[in-house]
Amino acid sequence: MIRLLALALVASCSWLPPDTPPQKPAPIDPDVKALVHPWQVENHVLSNSPAISDADARAMHGRKVEITATGYRTPFTGTCDDATHTRHDLVFADLLDRLNLGPDAREVAIHFGFGDPIVEYDLACGGDRHSTDLVIYISGDRAMSSATGACYLLAY
Numbered sequence: 001m002i003r004l005l006a007l008a009l010v011a012s013c014s015w016l017p018p019d020t021p022p023q024k025p026a027p028i029d030p031d032v033k034a035l036v037h038p039w040q041v042e043n044h045v046l047s048n049s050p051a052i053s054d055a056d057a058r059a060m061h062g063r064k065v066e067i068t069a070t071g072y073r074t075p076f077t078g079t080c081d082d083a084t085h086t087r088h089d090l091v092f093a094d095l096l097d098r099l100n101l102g103p104d105a106r107e108v109a110i111h112f113g114f115g116d117p118i119v120e121y122d123l124a125c126g127g128d129r130h131s132t133d134l135v136i137y138i139s140g141d142r143a144m145s146s147a148t149g150a151c152y153l154l155a156y
Helices: 002-015 054-058 092-099 103-112
Strands: 038-046 064-067 072-074 078-080 083-090 118-125 134-139 142-147 150-155
Touching: 038 054, 038 103, 054 150, 064 134, 083 092, 092 118, 103 150
Parallel strands: none
Antiparallel strands: 038 064, 038 150, 064 072, 072 078, 083 118, 118 134, 134 142, 142 150
């Protein structure tokens, strides 16, 4: 009797539609494809007037900077799940001036593999204000982001 009941139960489910295959994630906007990576802080340089010590900046080495198509998570700006972005092309010399980086910092960044062409992404956090906006500069497979006078050199 139990077998017959189990068989009837299985047969009664045969009317259900077949499982649908899982949805593929939406393709990443080509405008942000170079940006969307799990980055890692590999080095840093300090501006000419940092608000952070070299030792504190060094403590960020190895930390993750996660950027998705919709948000970001960094150890120095916080987390944002709903970010918008703007994109600008930039010249390395202008970036050095903007970030107040001297010749030594320039050499470290170049040795790291950072240089022209550079794309600047300004990620503005939407509704949740538990993080500050993130500006990240991409140069090939290298990136740089600045916080408190330290410029973190990132790779993926």
